[in-house]
Amino acid sequence: MEVDCKYLVIGDMADVWLLKFGVNADNKLVNIVDVPSGKSDLICPYCGVKLVAKKGQVKEHHFAHTGQTCRSVTVKREFPTLPLYDNFNIELSGQALQLLKLLWKSCGQNGWSIPFSVDLKPLIKAKLLQKNPYQNPPGYEFTQLGMIPVGALPLKEFNQVQEPLLLKKLADIERQVELAKVLKSLNLKERSIDLWVYRTQLRRILEHRLYYLKVKTDSETLYKIGVTKRTIEERMVEIRRDLRCHYKTVELKVLGTWEHRGNVELYFKHRYQPFNYRLGSLTEYYKFGTEANAVLNDLEQMNLKCLSQIESDILAEDDKLVPATSQSHYL
Structure with missing residues (x-):
C-alpha cells in the first residue's frame, strides 16, 4: 500500500507540506526533481520507510511512503521548508488571498489609499498592509511582504x-x-x-546560478528562465535539443547569469505567470512583447549575491553529513 504524506493545517487553510527529500544508500539527501517517477531505493529521512516518487500532472511532485506514513511528517508542527521559496501565499486563507488580490487590482497597483474596514484586520496583522498617514485621504497601503502574493514586488x-x-x-x-x-x-x-x-x-x-536567455526561432521570440549547477554552455546544449522538437531553427542568447540565486527562479515564474508560454512539457518559457525590456531590467537590478559566513559554511559542507543524533537506516 502506498500512503501519501499529509501534513500541516495553518489558520483555516490546509497547507500540505509534501516530502521533497529521500535518503539514498550513501546517506545523501536526494531531491524529488532528481529522480524518476515511481518506486525508488530512497527512504524517508525521518522513519526509514521506502519511498515512491509521485510526479503527476495535478499534485506537486513529492514522495509518498510505501507503508504507513510516519508520525514525524503527520504531527502538527512546523516543517523545514524555505520561506517564500515555492509558496508565495504567506499562509493566507483562500478568502484573505482573494481579498488581497482584489485590493491590489482596485487600489494597490494605482497607488491609491485603501480605506480601513474590519475585513482588513487579518491582512494588517500579517503585516501585508500598513497605515500611510501621508496619503490623502489617510489609509492603508501594501507592504513589501503584501506585494509578494500578487507578484508585484520587484x-x-x-x-x-x-x-x-x-x-x-x-x-x-x-x-x-x-x-x-x-x-x-x-x-x-x-x-x-x-x-x-x-x-x-x-x-x-x-x-545554483540563475540564467535568463533570449530564444529566437524560425517563427517567434521567447525568453527562458532557469537554474543550473553546470556551465551555461552545457545547459544550452540541452535547451537547443529540447527546442528542436518544436522549431526548425533555434538561436540562443544569454541575457544574464546570477551566481547563488537559485532562490529567485520560482518567484520569477510566479511574478510573470501571465506571460508563461508552454511548449508541451516545457514550462520555463515566456512570451514578452513590449514588457521584455522591463523584465530584463527587473533581473539586472538584483544585487550580486554576497555570501555570508554561514552561507559559505553551508556550501562547503559535505552533503553526506548526517546529524550526530541520527544513525543511518542502512547500517
Whole structure:
C-alpha cells in the first residue's frame, strides 16, 4: 500500500507540506526533481520507510511512503521548508488571498489609499498592509511582504525580504535542536533531521546560478528562465535539443547569469505567470512583447549575491553529513 504524506493545517487553510527529500544508500539527501517517477531505493529521512516518487500532472511532485506514513511528517508542527521559496501565499486563507488580490487590482497597483474596514484586520496583522498617514485621504497601503502574493514586488526587493527570513529560520531550527539537547528531549533526532533537511535545501539554492536567455526561432521570440549547477554552455546544449522538437531553427542568447540565486527562479515564474508560454512539457518559457525590456531590467537590478559566513559554511559542507543524533537506516 502506498500512503501519501499529509501534513500541516495553518489558520483555516490546509497547507500540505509534501516530502521533497529521500535518503539514498550513501546517506545523501536526494531531491524529488532528481529522480524518476515511481518506486525508488530512497527512504524517508525521518522513519526509514521506502519511498515512491509521485510526479503527476495535478499534485506537486513529492514522495509518498510505501507503508504507513510516519508520525514525524503527520504531527502538527512546523516543517523545514524555505520561506517564500515555492509558496508565495504567506499562509493566507483562500478568502484573505482573494481579498488581497482584489485590493491590489482596485487600489494597490494605482497607488491609491485603501480605506480601513474590519475585513482588513487579518491582512494588517500579517503585516501585508500598513497605515500611510501621508496619503490623502489617510489609509492603508501594501507592504513589501503584501506585494509578494500578487507578484508585484520587484526581484531586487524580493531578495531583500526573503534572505533574512531564510537565515532566521535556520537560526530558529538550530535553537530547537540545542533546546532538545539540553532537555534531553525524545524529539532530538527529529529536530536534528529537520536541520539537516533545511540546510540541504538552503545549500541547493545557493549552489545554483540563475540564467535568463533570449530564444529566437524560425517563427517567434521567447525568453527562458532557469537554474543550473553546470556551465551555461552545457545547459544550452540541452535547451537547443529540447527546442528542436518544436522549431526548425533555434538561436540562443544569454541575457544574464546570477551566481547563488537559485532562490529567485520560482518567484520569477510566479511574478510573470501571465506571460508563461508552454511548449508541451516545457514550462520555463515566456512570451514578452513590449514588457521584455522591463523584465530584463527587473533581473539586472538584483544585487550580486554576497555570501555570508554561514552561507559559505553551508556550501562547503559535505552533503553526506548526517546529524550526530541520527544513525543511518542502512547500517
